Amino acid sequence: MTYVMELMHIRACPYVVVPALHRYFRQFKEVDYARAGNPAQMDVTLDEGPLQQFTHSMEPQLRQLGLPTALKKGVVTLLKDHHVCKEGDILTPEQARILKLFGFEMAEFKVQIKCMWNAEAGEFEIFAEEEESIED
Numbered sequence: 001m002t003y004v005m006e007l008m009h010i011r012a013c014p015y016v017v018v019p020a021l022h023r024y025f026r027q028f029k030e031v032d033y034a035r036a037g038n039p040a041q042m043d044v045t046l047d048e049g050p051l052q053q054f055t056h057s058m059e060p061q062l063r064q065l066g067l068p069t070a071l072k073k074g075v076v077t078l079l080k081d082h083h084v085c086k087e088g089d090i091l092t093p094e095q096a097r098i099l100k101l102f103g104f105e106m107a108e109f110k111v112q113i114k115c116m117w118n119a120e121a122g123e124f125e126i127f128a129e130e131e132e133s134i135e136d
Contacts, residue, residue, distance in 0.1 A: 014118050029109065029110050033104075033105055036091055038091050041087065044102075046082045050078075051076045059071050084098050085099070113127060115127060
């Protein structure tokens with residue numbers, strides 16, 4: 001799991017805006033593609049056969065990622081079933097790229113407001129921890 005810290009500036013009364021932001025962000029979640037270093041959320045195995053979603057020019061890139069592929073009559077084909085990841089595995093850059101190419105979204109983007117600086121009052125406020133426990 002990756003954490004990114006951001007700074008937001010607002011020019012309104014913080015005691016009005018911050019509670020509204022808390023309500024909004026508490027419900028806000030976006031699914032995204034997992035990155036290298038994230039844990040896999042499910043087992044993923046690709047079935048043998050043609051991969052119609054890819055053009056012939058993608059075949060070398062897929063092979064470079066470790067997929068057993070070949071061109072058959074101009075169609076990218078997976079030569080045998082390929083196990084990409086197991087639930088709980090820490091994803092490698094290659095696994096993360098494969099999952100993205102095949103449309104598997106395994107990450108969730110959330111925002112949590114941790115603290116506030118009120119410049120007018122010269123006060124810094126840390127909000128109560130609301131984050132659920134994280135298991136690695």
